[in-house]
Amino acid sequence: MSNEGLYIFTSINRPPRKLIDAFVGMPSAAIADNMNRMSCMNATIRPINNLPLLGPAFTVKSHPDDNLLLQKALDLAQPGDVLVVDAQGDLTNPVMGKLLALWSKQRGIGGFIIDGAVRDIGALRRMDVPIYAAGTALTMSYKDRPGKINVPVTCGGVVVNPGDILVGDEDGIVVINPRDADDLLIQSKNKIRVEQKIMNDIEKGTLDRMWIEEALKARRAVIINDNRNSPRVNVDAPVTIIIKGSAEPIHATAINMSMDGILLQVEQPLEILSQIRLCLSKELGNINIVANVTWQQYNNFGCEFVDIAEEVRAILDHVIYRHSQFGRLECLDIGY
Known part of the structure; x- marks a missing residue:
């Protein structure tokens, strides 16, 4: 029997834990602002229990309605790993629920990002395991379909490679190539400092808004000051x-x-x-x-x-x- 479509790579190259931990508490938006609008998962992936997420990617490419490979990945993953499941955005059958979440908590898993459906929402929301997913479904998953573990996958419209650093919060999820992490960390901290200054200026009433006029002038905007009450x-x-x-x-x-x-x-x-x-x-x-x-x-x-x-x-x-x-x-x- 052919094993086409059924591959399991048991190990990944994880970034140093010190590098990952440097992003603790870093807002995903501050990171995203320095990524040229790239490597940010789209809004289909939303937090289930609003817990921040941080860790290296342990990827699973599964059949849309099957969780056999996710079950195996949970046994292979190390504490702190984030399970990234490419279920092709299918919301027909869930690929995880409260039992897998409870098992992942016992194993110290860092969280889940699932481009597919989950179920047992009430229980998942009460668990302190970060879970992000594309939606919910009620039925059972299959456990006999092909899939792959620790290969590049697509999740939320973004390619995720095993070992990528994942940062998630209520705003969304960013995917960081470990080679870019040091520079991105510096840029993100600078972004936070700039935003803090803006907030201070707002509170003091000293915020400079001239950049708006300059931007409009550069684009040759036509500013109309007459009465627009009548139809034009x-x-x-x-x-x-x-x-x-x-x-x-x-x-x-x-x-x-x-x-x-x-x-x-x-x-x-x-x-x-x-x-x-x-x-x-x-x-x-x-x-x-x-x-x-x-x-x-x-x-x-x-x-x-x-x-x-x-x-x-x-x-x-x-x-x-x-x-x-x-x-x-x-x-x-x-x-x-």
Whole structure:
């Protein structure tokens, strides 16, 4: 009979215990912030009993609804090892329950991370063995399917190798290659110090928030300060600007518009707080309207309409309604 799919490697290269213990009490989020958004298990793996987890990975690749290899791994693992079970995220049958958890406690196992289902939740929550899993199921597991022990596995969307350092808490689980552990430990401690300073600044009321403005400026954000109570629609239509005392009209593009004002994109700068006359194109109602220039962001200018006559307001209302319902129209039949 072939043994394809049934391999058991009995030993692993464990990191020095001193290196593992250096991560005691280290928040998983502080570590994750220094891992370039990599090697962090996804949110499908959640804590069952909210106990922090720390230890070297002892991996099991099992058939989705079978725990034969997990049973064997519990006998092979050393105290402090964390059993990482790749059950392919299947939630049909649980691969462990209270009996295995109790046996693992007797053996000093460091915890479980199961990309699959568990059961006996009430009992598991009362045990002081850290247990993380993808979900729960009620039925029994099989004990006759293939699997492997101490091979690379996938858990929570991340590859876990035997001997990797695992750190878990209520936020999630990070997987640390032992070769990276020393540098990661230094970076994580620095991250904690930075966050502590931020918290102190918040309490003192001295927190510097200018980085937000700098980030928005670098991304050329358009900041609109006008009243947004009325519906606003994207229009992308030509507009002609008439400035008193200027012989030449200015050509602009309307970006969006409401009953209260219009956002224009203009290559030629407009004077803030100046009053201008706008000649709106046919798709915007073919009307003339007076507006005040209220703000500027790069070549975008916000304008607030002034003294709108009732007949003009009716046309604007119709234009905005049509654009909100049908999008940009090349030719708008107003019907007035």
